[in-house]
Amino acid sequence: MTERSHILIVAPSWVGDAVLSQPLLRRLKARNPSTVIDVLAAPWTRAVYARMPEVSAVHDLPFAHGELALRKRYALGRRLAQHAYTQAYVLPNSLKSALVPFFARIPRRTGYVGEARWGLVNDARRLDQEALPLMIERFAALAEDPGPPAIRPLAEVSLRIDAVARSATLVKLGLKAVPKIAVLCPGAEYGPAKRWPVEYFGALAQRFSSDGWQVWIAGSNKDAAVGADIVKAADGKCVNLCGKTTLAEAIDLMSCASHVVSNDSGLMHVAAALDRPLTALYGSSSPAFTPPPSPHARIVKTGIACSPCFKRACPLGHFKCMRELTVDAVWREIAEMRA
Numbered sequence: 001m002t003e004r005s006h007i008l009i010v011a012p013s014w015v016g017d018a019v020l021s022q023p024l025l026r027r028l029k030a031r032n033p034s035t036v037i038d039v040l041a042a043p044w045t046r047a048v049y050a051r052m053p054e055v056s057a058v059h060d061l062p063f064a065h066g067e068l069a070l071r072k073r074y075a076l077g078r079r080l081a082q083h084a085y086t087q088a089y090v091l092p093n094s095l096k097s098a099l100v101p102f103f104a105r106i107p108r109r110t111g112y113v114g115e116a117r118w119g120l121v122n123d124a125r126r127l128d129q130e131a132l133p134l135m136i137e138r139f140a141a142l143a144e145d146p147g148p149p150a151i152r153p154l155a156e157v158s159l160r161i162d163a164v165a166r167s168a169t170l171v172k173l174g175l176k177a178v179p180k181i182a183v184l185c186p187g188a189e190y191g192p193a194k195r196w197p198v199e200y201f202g203a204l205a206q207r208f209s210s211d212g213w214q215v216w217i218a219g220s221n222k223d224a225a226v227g228a229d230i231v232k233a234a235d236g237k238c239v240n241l242c243g244k245t246t247l248a249e250a251i252d253l254m255s256c257a258s259h260v261v262s263n264d265s266g267l268m269h270v271a272a273a274l275d276r277p278l279t280a281l282y283g284s285s286s287p288a289f290t291p292p293p294s295p296h297a298r299i300v301k302t303g304i305a306c307s308p309c310f311k312r313a314c315p316l317g318h319f320k321c322m323r324e325l326t327v328d329a330v331w332r333e334i335a336e337m338r339a
Contacts, residue, residue, distance in 0.1 A: 005032050006083065008106060010090040010097050011041035011049065013065060014189070015247070015266025016290065018045040019157055019273050020136040021091055023293075025054040026155035027143035038083065040100060047248035048270070051159040061100075068096055077103025089142055090121055110142055135290050157273040157293045159251060166252035173244060175216070177256045182208040182215045184238070185262035185271070186230060187223035191312025193284035194264050196322050198226060202233020203327045204261065209237035213258070216241055218250050218267055259334060264290070272297055279334055283321035284309050300325060300333050 007028060011018055018041065028035055038057040039049045049058045059080065063069050077100045086108065088101035093114035101109045102120045110123040118124065125146060132138045140154050170177060186201050188194035205215045215234070217227040221243030231240050245253065254260065254271055260278045262268035264285045271278045272294035280292050282301040286308040291299060301307065307321040314321075 005035040005087065006085050007035055007037045008080065008083070008085045008088045008101060008104070009037060009039045010088060010092065010101060010111075011039050011045060011061075012091050013042050013045070015045055015048055016264075016269035017091075017135065018048040019159075019266070019269035020290065020293065021139045022052055022054070022157045022273070023136060023140040023154040024089065024091075024143050025052060027140055027151060029054050030155070031143065038085070040080070044247065047246065047251060048159065050248070051161075051251060053160060070099070073099045074103045076100050077105075080104040087123075091139060091142075095120065112138070112142075133288060136293055154293075157269075158275070159270065159273045161252055161255045161274070162248070165248070166255065169245065169249045169252055170256075173239075173241065173253075175239070175253070176214075178214055180211075180213040180258050181256050182213045183254055183257040183260045183271070183276075184215065184217050184230065185219060185260065185265055185267040186217065186226050187219040187242070187267065188263040188265045189222070190285075193309070193311050193313050193319070193321075195226075196263055196281045196283070196325065198229045199233050200325075200327050200330075201230045201261075204330060205230060205234035205238040207327070207331055209234070215239065216253065216257075218242065218245075218254060220247075259338065261330065261334070268292055277337055279330060279337065281322070281325060281330070283307060283319075283325065284311055284314070286310070298333055298337055300330055 025037055036056050037054055039055050040059045040061050041049055043060050046058050049055045081104045085106045088106040088109045090098045090111035093112055095115040095117045098117045098120035108123050109121050111121040112127045113124050132141055184201055208215045215238035217230055217238055217240045219242035224243035227240035227242035231238055251270055255274050257276045260271040260276045263281050268280050272292035278292055278297040280297055280299050287299045302321055302324045304320055
């Protein structure tokens with residue numbers, strides 16, 4: 001008889017990383033189909049986990065980035081103790097991320113060796129970065145017993161779509177799901193060094209529009225000003241949806257896309273999980289660590305010597321990794337993908 005397993009996943013704080021954690025959940029289900037998986041996640045990633053069929057419940061982690069809030073974490077841990085979890089997987093490497101499962105007295109707490117958290121994580125794994133170069137592989141490897149390498153190929157990422165909610169959102173925003181929709185994702189939460197220039201997105205929107213496409217700009221309220229600038233640069237030939245949708249609504253709307261063009265961002269990974277044709281733009285970051293997990297994605301980058309630098313802003317001031325990634329080059333890649 002299969003042993004009862006009720007697992008708590010302490011999720012990463014970024015939307016893209018949340019998407020990349022799904023193969024771990026799928027592997028846990030494959031190993032024990034009766035496993036019940038709950039997720040402890042930041043509220044802004046809740047919509048991602050709510051669209052994963054492997055997840056039974058999502059608990060909000062109500063803390064800001066970097067906030068310790070020791071008493072509140074203790075209180076949250078004691079509340080979660082009533083669920084009698086048998087194991088926790090702590091995906092972030094910080095000490096504070098391991099506190100709630102410890103306070104919840106979850107008997108087995110699995111994660112990588114991190115910030116002096118011996119004891120908090122009592123099933124501590126040492127990361128072999130050469131054997132597991134990708135973040136998605138590092139998450140998935142935690143599902144295995146200590147020692148063996150991760151099972152490959154990894155399970156696919158795939159988010160559910162709420163067709164009824166999608167129709168309602170289209171009506172609310174005055175949009176129609178026509179055959180040719182391009183979705184542009186100009187945001188990048190980490191910093192401006194990951195953002196393709198506004199004027200380039202505007203010129204690309206014009207090319208799509210001239211070819212008979214509707215063009216939607218997707219992003220959070222933090223991207224609203226950038227979206228407005230793109231609309232201006234495109235002479236109004238696109239619709240700025242930044243800040244007008246929840247993440248759940250954005251996921252549903254992106255499922256309508258015939259093609260997505262995105263910076264290295266959370267929405268890039270969402271597009272991959274929706275199996276949308278995707279052109280992913282890389283500058284300061286590296287596709288060698290967090291590529292979009294989709295066979296229908298194509299990575300575009302300049303490959304200049306100083307890239308990737310992993311900085312929030314260009315340390316040399318020239319921003320060549322993105323400025324030399326021309327509209328013509330991106331348009332050619334899109335045309336080749338659609339040929």
